[in-house]
Amino acid sequence: MKTFFPFNQLKDISITKKLYFVIGTMAVLIVVELGTLWFSIHTLSAVRALVSAEGLWSKAQKDAAYQLQKYRYSHNAADYEAFQNFMSVPNGDHKTRVELLKPDFDIAIARQGFLEGRVDADDIDGMISMLRRFYRISYISKAIGIWTAGDSMITKLVIIGEILHNEISSGHPSEEILNKIASEIDPLNVQLTQLEDNFSLTLGEGSRWLEHIILKLLFVVALTVEISGLVMSITVSRGITKGLKEITRAANRIKKGDLTDRAAIFARDEIGKVALTMNQMTDQLVQSNKELGQFAYITSHDLQEPLRTITNYTDLFQEDYRGKLGDEGDKYLNSINKATVRMSNLIKDILEYSRIGKNKVFESVDCNKIVNDVLHDLETAIQESNAVINVGKLPVINGYSELRSLFQNLISNAIKYRKKDQQLVIDIGASKGEDEWNFWVKDNGIGIENIYFERIFTIFQKLHSQKEYPGTGIGLANCKKIVELHGGKIWVSSEPNIGSTFYFTIPQIT
Numbered sequence: 229m230k231t232f233f234p235f236n237q238l239k240d241i242s243i244t245k246k247l248y249f250v251i252g253t254m255a256v257l258i259v260v261e262l263g264t265l266w267f268s269i270h271t272l273s274a275v276r277a278l279v280s281a282e283g284l285w286s287k288a289q290k291d292a293a294y295q296l297q298k299y300r301y302s303h304n305a306a307d308y309e310a311f312q313n314f315m316s317v318p319n320g321d322h323k324t325r326v327e328l329l330k331p332d333f334d335i336a337i338a339r340q341g342f343l344e345g346r347v348d349a350d351d352i353d354g355m356i357s358m359l360r361r362f363y364r365i366s367y368i369s370k371a372i373g374i375w376t377a378g379d380s381m382i383t384k385l386v387i388i389g390e391i392l393h394n395e396i397s398s399g400h401p402s403e404e405i406l407n408k409i410a411s412e413i414d415p416l417n418v419q420l421t422q423l424e425d426n427f428s429l430t431l432g433e434g435s436r437w438l439e440h441i442i443l444k445l446l447f448v449v450a451l452t453v454e455i456s457g458l459v460m461s462i463t464v465s466r467g468i469t470k471g472l473k474e475i476t477r478a479a480n481r482i483k484k485g486d487l488t489d490r491a492a493i494f495a496r497d498e499i500g501k502v503a504l505t506m507n508q509m510t511d512q513l514v515q516s517n518k519e520l521g522q523f524a525y526i527t528s529h530d531l532q533e534p535l536r537t538i539t540n541y542t543d544l545f546q547e548d549y550r551g552k553l554g555d556e557g558d559k560y561l562n563s564i565n566k567a568t569v570r571m572s573n574l575i576k577d578i579l580e581y582s583r584i585g586k587n588k589v590f591e592s593v594d595c596n597k598i599v600n601d602v603l604h605d606l607e608t609a610i611q612e613s614n615a616v617i618n619v620g621k622l623p624v625i626n627g628y629s630e631l632r633s634l635f636q637n638l639i640s641n642a643i644k645y646r647k648k649d650q651q652l653v654i655d656i657g658a659s660k661g662e663d664e665w666n667f668w669v670k671d672n673g674i675g676i677e678n679i680y681f682e683r684i685f686t687i688f689q690k691l692h693s694q695k696e697y698p699g700t701g702i703g704l705a706n707c708k709k710i711v712e713l714h715g716g717k718i719w720v721s722s723e724p725n726i727g728s729t730f731y732f733t734i735p736q737i738t
């Protein structure tokens with residue numbers, strides 16, 4: 229599968245660093261998410277604060293209008309003072325608005341304006357940043373437009389107040405003039421109420437729009453955090469699992485004796501290093517096996533010579549002195565004879581084992597012919613065991629001459645490991661698979677327990693007593709080597725006291 233890792237080279241860094249990378253990235257994304265949340269909450273609360281500032285603004289404007297109407301009849305300077313006091317709220321907000329729209333805006337003046345407008349000191353900075361940041365957003369710019377219109381009406385109210393105050397302070401106020409001036413207050417008040425309503429509606433819509441946007445934004449950020457965290461974790465853990473699975477796979481193959489297998493290296497992290505070390509170890513093992521094979525070959529080859537001398541002299545000795553040395557002497561001679569036979573079999577088998585694949589010649593092999601030859605060679609043993617041997621139709625295949633030795637080992641084992649009290653039947657056959665030939669050699673002998681099914685193919689493994697079933701423990705290791713030389717597999721299926729079937733496959737090579 230194609231890696232999801234953001235940068236391909238990151239797959240080569242150590243697992244610890246990969247984990248740090250994932251956790252680090254997650255932490256950064258969570259900080260981004262929290263930042264977005266913080267920003268959203270602040271912006272929304274600034275909008276809410278602006279709405280409540282507008283509430284204060286309109287209440288003060290209404291109270292101011294009321295005080296002005298009261299002053300017109302009471303002519304009491306305290307009422308005019310109260311009017312001016314109430315007017316300080318819209319005037320303060322006006323100061324802030326004008327300052328905010330200046331390119332070289334002074335935050336201190338803007339703050340002071342809102343303070344005069346009785347805005348809570350804690351809300352001021354948030355409101356100022358929100359207005360500066362979003363003044364281009366339609367809802368905010370519309371609200372500022374309404375605010376500006378409201379301010380110009382407030383200016384009118386101030387002027388009306390001044391004219392009224394001048395008329396009353398003149399000492400001889402004209403009722404007619406006072407009535408005329410006061411008649412302008414209510415229409416202005418109505419107009420201002422409309423503007424105030426519009427302002428609230430616009431900000432209400434704006435805050436709903438903003439909430440909507442913020443929710444979407446938070447959803448997208450949260451989704452990004454979750455998905456990227458998930459993708460990174462899956463990618464890192466897949467990388468680890470893939471590497472470990474590959475090492476386990478190769479180790480199992482190597483354990484089963486396939487020394488040609490190597491673990492694929494997917495990354496240069498710790499797992500990659502383990503795979504590399506295991507591959508190097510296997511190379512070393514192959515090399516040692518080779519050297520060991522050579523050593524076995526040379527020593528067994530060199531042992532043949534002195535052994536031949538011992539055998540020859542023992543034969544001579546037996547011919548000349550049998551019966552003359554007494555029972556004890558004959559017993560010793562027999563023992564020497566048996567030991568030399570065993571030793572020469574062992575040397576022969578070791579030599580054969582080390583020779584497999586050495587001078588391999590790929591040729592057309594008629595399996596019928598080689599099985600017949602083997603049966604001919606084993607004629608004495610077959611007669612002694614009174615075996616019934618059924619040979620099916622065997623193919624002519626492309627392979628190495630060692631195939632003969634393979635059949636030889638399997639058939640002679642079937643004869644050797646027979647049950648003494650039962651008619652021995654051996655079936656030899658083959659069937660054609662998709663890309664290979666499947667062969668079997670089946671007997672009804674003493675059988676093998678399933679815990680030994682793999683072990684018997686390892687050199688020098690013997691399950692049965694040496695006295696009853698003499699052997700070297702090399703035959704099946706030979707068979708495995710020969711089958712694997714062809715790229716095939718060999719295995720056994722058996723039940724103690726029922727019999728064994730040895731199967732092997734030989735790929736069809738052209």
Ligand code: ADP
Binds near residue numbers: 642703
């Ligand atoms: P050996 O020289 O002892 O026959 P092999 O490598 O041919 O060595 O076989 C290994 C062991 O597998 C044998 O010692 C025997 O215990 C067991 N074995 C092999 N073939 C058979 C069989 N046909 N039936 C039962 N046991 C078998």
